[in-house]
Amino acid sequence: MLEKFRKSTASSSPNTQTPAYFKMDQYVEAVCYTAAPGQTQWYPPLMVSAGSIAQRAVCAERVQEAIALLDRLSRDDYSEYLLKYYREGARRFNAGWRYVDIVTVLLALAEQLQPKSYLEIGVRRGRSVSAVASKAPACDLYMFDMWVSNYAGMENPGPELVSQELDKFSHSGERIFTDGNSHQTLKPFFETHQDLAFDLITVDGDHSYDGAVEDLCYVLPHLKIGGAIVFDDVCHPKHRYLEDVWKRLIVEDSRFTAWTDADIGYGVGFALRKW
Ligand SMILES: C[S@@+](CC[C@H](N)C(=O)[O-])C[C@H]1O[C@@H](n2cnc3c(N)ncnc32)[C@H](O)[C@@H]1O
Numbered sequence: 001m002l003e004k005f006r007k008s009t010a011s012s013s014p015n016t017q018t019p020a021y022f023k024m025d026q027y028v029e030a031v032c033y034t035a036a037p038g039q040t041q042w043y044p045p046l047m048v049s050a051g052s053i054a055q056r057a058v059c060a061e062r063v064q065e066a067i068a069l070l071d072r073l074s075r076d077d078y079s080e081y082l083l084k085y086y087r088e089g090a091r092r093f094n095a096g097w098r099y100v101d102i103v104t105v106l107l108a109l110a111e112q113l114q115p116k117s118y119l120e121i122g123v124r125r126g127r128s129v130s131a132v133a134s135k136a137p138a139c140d141l142y143m144f145d146m147w148v149s150n151y152a153g154m155e156n157p158g159p160e161l162v163s164q165e166l167d168k169f170s171h172s173g174e175r176i177f178t179d180g181n182s183h184q185t186l187k188p189f190f191e192t193h194q195d196l197a198f199d200l201i202t203v204d205g206d207h208s209y210d211g212a213v214e215d216l217c218y219v220l221p222h223l224k225i226g227g228a229i230v231f232d233d234v235c236h237p238k239h240r241y242l243e244d245v246w247k248r249l250i251v252e253d254s255r256f257t258a259w260t261d262a263d264i265g266y267g268v269g270f271a272l273r274k275w
Contacts, residue, residue, distance in 0.1 A: 014241075015210040019220040019249070024273075026197040028226030030114045031272070044274040046226050048112070050259035053228075053272070057108035058261075060095045066103045069131055072168050074161065076125060076154040100261045102204065102232045102268050103131050109228045109270065110135035115199035116173075119222070120144065121182050121215050122205030122232075124151060126162035132200065133171040140174040141166070142198070144189075144205065146181045182206060186218040197224045204232040207239045216249050228272045234260060235267030243267070 027034065032045035056062070067086050070079050089097045109115075110132045116139055118132050123145040132139060147158040159177040166175065178185045182205050190196075201223055203215045216231070223229055229250065234243040243262050246269045251258045258271035 015213040017213050017217045019217045021221045024225055026224045028113050028199045028224050032226040046274045050257040050272055053108055054259045057105045058098050058100045062104040063090055065107050073165055101265055102128050105268050105270050106131040113199050115139045117198045118200045119198045120202045123162055126165035130165050133166050133169045137171050138173045142176045144178045144182050182215050197222050199224055199227045202230040209241045212245050223273050225273055228270055230270045232268050233266045234269050235262035
C-alpha cells in the first residue's frame with residue numbers, strides 16, 4: 001500500500017505533513033511537450049506558466065463568462081451577491097477590472113487544459129464543478145463533500161442538486177460522488193484507486209489549517225504532470241492561515257509554477273505541476 005503522506009516528527013499543531021509524491025507518468029497533453037522516442041527531453045514537459053494562464057483568468061471577458069455561468073445556476077444568497085458584485089465591477093471598471101476568483105480561474109484552466117478527469121473536495125451547490133463542466137463537458141468528475149447542512153447559512157442539499165446543475169451544461173462524463181468527511185473518505189478512496197491521476201483538482205472543503213493540509217497531502221501526488229491544483233479562500237478573513245498552507249505546500253515547492261491572488265474578495269491560488 002502506498003504511504004499517502006509523511007508526518008514530520010513534530011507532534012504539535014500546526015500540521016507539518018508533506019505529500020508523499022510517487023513517480024507520475026501521466027501528462028496533460030494540451031499543455032505538455034514530450035520529445036519523440038529516442039530524442040532528448042531537455043525541458044520539463046509543461047509549456048505554460050501559471051502566470052500565462054492567470055492572464056486568461058483575470059480579464060473582463062472571463063467575468064462576463066462567470067456571470068453567464070451563475071445566471072444558469074440555481075440561486076442562493078451568495079450567488080445573488082456575487083452576480084451583483086460582478087456586474088457592478090464590470091460597470092465601474094470596464095475592461096480594466098483585474099478581478100479573479102475560483103470561477104474565473106477554473107473557467108480559464110478548464111478551457112486551456114481540456115481536463116478528462118477532475119477531482120473536487122468541497123462541491124456545495126455545484127458552482128465550481130459546473131465551471132469545469134461548462135468548458136469540458138465530457139470530463140469525468142470525482143466529487144467529495146459531506147454536505148454540511150446550512151453551510152454558511154444556505155441550503156446544501158447534495159448530489160441531486162449538483163447533478164441537476166451539471167445537466168444544464170450537457171455534462172456527459174462520469175459523475176462519481178463520494179459523500180462524507182474527506183478525512184475519512186480520501187484514504188479508502190485512494191487505497192482502491194492508487195493509479196488514478198487527475199488533470200485538474202480543487203481543494204475547497206475543510207477550511208481548518210490541519211484539514212486543508214491533510215486534503216492537499218492526499219490529492220497532490222495524484223496530479224498529472226501539466227495538471228493544475230486550485231486552492232480557494234487564501235485571504236478569507238476567517239481563514240488567513242490558508243495562505244500559509246498554500247505557500248508551504250505549493251508555492252515553495254519547485255515542482256509547481258504557482259500564481260496567487262490574495263488581495264480582494266476571498267482570494268484564490270492555482271498551480272501547474274512541472275515534474
Ligand atoms: C466553500 S464550500 C465549496 C464551494 C464550491 N467549491 C464552490 O465554489 O461553489 C465548502 C464545502 O465543503 C464541504 N466540506 C466542509 N468540510 C468538509 C470535509 N471535512 N469533508 C468533505 N466536505 C467538507 C461543505 O459541506 C461545503 O459544501
